[in-house]
Amino acid sequence: MNGVHDMGGMHGMGPIRHEPNEPTFHEPWEGRVYALSRVLRTRGGIWNLDASRHGLEVLPPIDYLRMSYYERWLAWLLKTVVAAGDVTPAEIESGSPAIGSPRKSALVTAEAVPSMVDRRASARRDVAVTPRFKPGARVRARNLHPTGHTRIPRYVRAKHGVVVLDRGVFLFPDTNAHLLGEKPQHVYSVRFAARELWGEQASPRDFVHLDMWDDSLEPV
């Protein structure tokens, strides 16, 4: 979707605020939100990584810009626990389980945390798919504007680049985010000249590399 999350190339966002000795979490609630997300996301489905990214993208733009990073996660969590059927809006309102609601078993126990953190959860898929492009191929990023999730930033659409490397086969977030299947396909490292993306103002020596799926590219 052409959302406000797709920020590459925007102006007017102000200076970068570098904070010396920044803590992992600025307030305890941020850590709780992060941990809750990690636990709930172990279930996949509407909690899968791509769906959760999309859950942040669909926040109203004005809220997305106003909220801090973990405030966005909290908004997404509150929406998704209801959508998943884990809790009802009334239970969120009252803060306690409705009388007679079934007790569930813990998704992740404390003992299971180290293995959850160490878990190899690659989006790489071990399936044979024929690559459409070879390293060295001239390509164009497709000029697509899907209303759903996509990982093709606006600034690269319809721009010409060169395939540098084939990274292998990965699931496709554009379908996986909407539970429409993994659609595994090759991902390439594609190199775009800064001048192709931004015109004469850019340095002729600069390049931007993006990882792009087969479905996001077309031959030139």
Next chain:
Amino acid sequence: MLESRESSRLGLPAQQDHVSQAIPSDVTLRVKALESLLVDKGLVDRAALDRIVDTFETKIGPRNGARVVARAWIDRDYMKRLLTDASTAIEELGFHRYQGEDIVALENTPKIHNLVVCTLCSCYPWPLLGLPPVWYKSAPYRSRAVIDPRGVLKEFGLDIAPDVEVRVWDSTAEIRYIVLPERPAGSEHLNEDALAALVTRDAMIGTAKVTFDVRKESA
């Protein structure tokens, strides 16, 4: 809280957040209520949450990445493995966690400077650098790193010569990038631990270089 909310606009760090508050903020209460509800439902184990927070506050952070960089600096074969298959190379040092499954190391040289960003969200090599700092996830960095990398680097105090190629890596897929900074001049005699101590998080994102002050050492 209103004040810190205001300063959180555009994802900027909220300096006021550090002021201790007698009355819990609205967001603190909302998170507590959600956590209690999910614990009461049985879905969430509170001790598991404690352990996750502790892991990311005390065990996983840029010191991990610094160890990888220091090893690469002292061991040419390791550096080769790191640059060709970083996921396997970091596993040799015991790092193979979530969001580190497909790591690529980018070598800075006198002619190439690499810079990592995620314009769409906040992708970052968690096992090697921990969770990203606020500025990395914020609108000013995400918007400008791709269109004005030299301006961004200047804001970080780095002047990149016009004849040096700047390569920006936008983390659009599940590949996670770590920059292998140049080993600083004068550090030839340092051992692996001393080298690791020089490597900063920002140097592994590409917004800093690793420096070594010979005079300071002899002082």
